Amino acid sequence: MEQIPEEEGSEQGPEEPKSLPGPACLAWSPLEVAQWVRQLGFPQYEECFTTNCITGRKLIHVNCSNLPQMGITDFDHMKEISWHVRELLGIEEPLWSRSIALPYRDNLGLFLEHKAPTGAKADALTFSQFVQEAGLEPYATIPPL
Numbered sequence: 001m002e003q004i005p006e007e008e009g010s011e012q013g014p015e016e017p018k019s020l021p022g023p024a025c026l027a028w029s030p031l032e033v034a035q036w037v038r039q040l041g042f043p044q045y046e047e048c049f050t051t052n053c054i055t056g057r058k059l060i061h062v063n064c065s066n067l068p069q070m071g072i073t074d075f076d077h078m079k080e081i082s083w084h085v086r087e088l089l090g091i092e093e094p095l096w097s098r099s100i101a102l103p104y105r106d107n108l109g110l111f112l113e114h115k116a117p118t119g120a121k122a123d124a125l126t127f128s129q130f131v132q133e134a135g136l137e138p139y140a141t142i143p144p145l
Contacts, residue, residue: 025088026115028056040084045072057122059085060112107136 028036030053034046048071054062062070062085067078086092091109111130115122130136 023056023089023112025056025059026112028059030055032056033059036088037081040081042077042081045077045081048072057116057118059089060091060109060116107131110134110136 025033025036030050033054033056034049037043037045037049052070054070063082064075064078067073067081072078072081089108089112091112092106108127111125111127114125114130
C-alpha cells in the first residue's frame with residue numbers, strides 16, 4: 001500500500017518508523033496521538049485521548065459518534081477532529097447519497113479497521129492482501145450522474 005505523502009511542516013504529527021503497512025500514524029502511541037491532537041489546536045483534549053488509550057490503530061474508530069463518550073462534546077470540535085482523522089488516515093466520509101449496495105466504508109477504511117487490533121496477523125496484513133482475501137473490488141463512492 002502506498003504511504004500517505006507527508007508534506008514538510010504539515011499537521012501529520014510525530015515522525016514514526018514505517019514498520020506497519022499503511023499510514024505511518026498506525027504506529028503512534030496514545031501520547032503521540034495526543035501530541036497530534038494538540039498540534040491540531042485542541043490541547044484541552046489531549047487527556048481524553050490518553051485516558052482512552054487511543055493509539056494510531058484506534059484512530060479509525062474516532063468519529064462524531066463516539067467522541068462524546070471520550071469527553072469531547074463541542075459539536076464544531078467533534079466535526080473538525082473527525083475530519084482531521086479521516087484526512088490523516090486517507091479515508092473518505094461516506095456520502096449521504098451513496099448506494100446501500102456498497103460496503104458502509106471505503107476499502108481503505110475497511111482495511112484500517114482490520115489493522116486496528118494488535119498482533120502479528122494484523123501487523124503483517126497488507127492492503128492488497130486484504131482486498132484479495134476479502135474479495136473486494138475497487139468502486140466509486142460517488143454515484144454516477
